[in-house]
Amino acid sequence: MTYNVLLTKENKKFIARVCQWPEIVVEGDTENGVLAMARSGLEKLLFSGRIVQVDIEPEASGHKWSKYAGMFTDDPDWKDFQESVKQYRMDTDSDDTGK
Numbered sequence: 001m002t003y004n005v006l007l008t009k010e011n012k013k014f015i016a017r018v019c020q021w022p023e024i025v026v027e028g029d030t031e032n033g034v035l036a037m038a039r040s041g042l043e044k045l046l047f048s049g050r051i052v053q054v055d056i057e058p059e060a061s062g063h064k065w066s067k068y069a070g071m072f073t074d075d076p077d078w079k080d081f082q083e084s085v086k087q088y089r090m091d092t093d094s095d096d097t098g099k
Helices: 031-047 078-097
Strands: 005-010 013-018 025-028
Touching (some): 013 031, 025 031
């Protein structure tokens, strides 16, 4: 299997980061040395455990906010509230243009 390794050099030291495994970061004096250390760290991680797939069932009700959709449909004050918000935005915008 092939893994991407980000190889950088900072303050005369090479740093290798295994992109898919952020916990594997090694530092050393040579490019080949840090790549070998990264490979070793990756092997230790993968050989001491296993990768499994976990299925997660989506919520039956759909999106977690869908229960709030339409909650103000029958609210008699909704139109007044919307007008207040509109007026507030217009007032705020006009205040900002003078600055």
